[in-house]
Amino acid sequence: xxxxxxxxxxxxxxxxxxxxxxxxxxxxxxxxxxxxxxxxxxxxxxxxxxxxxxxxxxxxxxxxxxxxxxxxxxxxxxxxxxxxxxxxxxxxxxxxxxxxxxxxxxxxxxxxxxxxxxxxxxxx
Numbered sequence: 771x772x773x774x775x776x777x778x779x780x781x782x783x784x785x786x787x788x789x790x791x792x793x794x795x796x797x798x799x800x801x802x803x804x805x806x807x808x809x810x811x812x813x814x815x816x817x818x819x820x821x822x823x824x825x826x827x828x829x830x831x832x833x834x835x836x837x838x839x840x841x842x843x844x845x846x847x848x849x850x851x852x853x854x855x856x857x858x859x860x861x862x863x864x865x866x867x868x869x870x871x872x873x874x875x876x877x878x879x880x881x882x883x884x885x886x887x888x889x890x891x892x893x894x
Contacts, residue, residue, distance in 0.1 A: 772797035779888030792866030808862035820874030
């Protein structure tokens with residue numbers, strides 16, 4: 771049974787930074803591509819960033835390029851999302867997800883395993 775646990779969310783002022791972590795247990799983390807998604811109130815879940823199994827490839831939505839960085843530590847089974855210059859529009863519940871194929875994907879349906887989410891609130 772694969773379990774994903776996100777931590778690091780919270781309340782931050784616009785312009786501030788947060789780092790989200792997602793620890794994976796029960797599976798072969800080093801073989802999975804990992805993704806971060808978010809869902810704001812009243813909106814659909816959207817792709818934010820993804821990283822390949824070895825960290826060699828990453829992908830971001832345009833609205834976070836240059837502000838967010840996804841990374842992973844395969845020794846610790848953790849994927850991170852460093853978020854800088856946060857904006858109120860970044861407010862959402864952030865979810866990490868694992869895909870048993872090694873290449874980063876944008877489609878949520880491609881991911882087999884999901885965490886419970888962590889709330890990020892950016893005040894103006």
